[in-house]
Amino acid sequence: MKTYRQGTAEVRALDGVSVGVRRARFTAVVGPSGSGKSTLMHCVAGLDTVTSGSIVLDGTEITGLSDRRLTRVRRERIGFVFQSFNLLPQLTAYENIVLPVTMSGGRPDRELVDHLCEVLGIAHRASHRPAELSGGQQQRVAVARALVARPAVLFADEPTGNLDSRAGTEVLTVLRRSVDELGQTVVMVTHDPAAARYADRVLTLADGRLVKDEHAASAGHTASAGYAAPAGHAAPSGRAAALAGDVTGRRR
Numbered sequence: 001m002k003t004y005r006q007g008t009a010e011v012r013a014l015d016g017v018s019v020g021v022r023r024a025r026f027t028a029v030v031g032p033s034g035s036g037k038s039t040l041m042h043c044v045a046g047l048d049t050v051t052s053g054s055i056v057l058d059g060t061e062i063t064g065l066s067d068r069r070l071t072r073v074r075r076e077r078i079g080f081v082f083q084s085f086n087l088l089p090q091l092t093a094y095e096n097i098v099l100p101v102t103m104s105g106g107r108p109d110r111e112l113v114d115h116l117c118e119v120l121g122i123a124h125r126a127s128h129r130p131a132e133l134s135g136g137q138q139q140r141v142a143v144a145r146a147l148v149a150r151p152a153v154l155f156a157d158e159p160t161g162n163l164d165s166r167a168g169t170e171v172l173t174v175l176r177r178s179v180d181e182l183g184q185t186v187v188m189v190t191h192d193p194a195a196a197r198y199a200d201r202v203l204t205l206a207d208g209r210l211v212k213d214e215h216a217a218s219a220g221h222t223a224s225a226g227y228a229a230p231a232g233h234a235a236p237s238g239r240a241a242a243l244a245g246d247v248t249g250r251r252r
């Protein structure tokens with residue numbers, strides 16, 4: 001449960017939402033404006049706290065952690081991609097990608113970065129500055145930057161919000177590939193049902209409640225509207241089933 005105070009009124013931004021997200025799966029959270037999508041993502045990712053209930057992230061109960069430990073969990077286990085790409089304009093794509101690693105005093109794993117650039121289709125743009133890249137390419141650089149620390153979960157909040165449909169397709173395709181080829185766990189908030197079709201599972205919120213929970217087959221996976229249909233991906237089997245409960249938010 002997550003409530004906000006607005007004057008004398010209390011807004012229930014999340015109300016009795018209980019959900020677990022599996023590893024190496026692509027989960028989309030959809031719903032109308034104000035339904036609680038961002039609040040859910042912020043609570044699950046440790047950017048905000050729940051009023052009651054608990055959040056378990058990659059086996060760690062994050063509810064009640066001190067700010068210092070929560071910051072560490074976010075830095076080490078979570079990757080974020082937002083609507084705005086937040087790239088540093090004076091750095092090249094490669095330098096932007098490795099920035100989180102170099103900032104925390106580490107040395108980038110060149111092989112991993114090259115592999116990410118390859119999978120995300122930006123290898124040939126690595127030495128370019130953001131201004132020389134298309135919106136879709138910039139967002140793919142942002143995805144690579146989020147993945148370079150090998151996060152347990154990648155949270156994407158309206159990652160296609162600033163992009164036209166072609167660039168949006170590029171970004172959704174690389175998110176899909178990160179799940180299929182890198183085994184990445186992805187949770188994406190979107191208001192766009194066409195974007196949600198790239199996911200294995202679609203959670204629908206309305207008025208802070210979970211009103212629908214659809215898995216790929218029933219989520220109209222192959223239908224295409226707005227974005228090109230995802231190119232026949234195969235959801236990983238067995239492996240994910242054995243690793244249930246990667247991220248859970250429970251009502252107490």
Ligand SMILES: Nc1ncnc2c1ncn2[C@@H]1O[C@H](COP(=O)(O)OP(=O)(O)OP(=O)(O)O)[C@@H](O)[C@H]1O
Binds near residue numbers: 005032
């Ligand atoms: N900081 C806040 N203070 C007060 N109320 C808030 C705050 N943040 C969100 N809310 C309220 O909580 C509810 C859920 O908001 P939230 O931003 O999670 O919805 P959303 O589905 O992400 O919407 P959108 O698609 O417009 O971003 C809304 O009624 C909103 O007004």
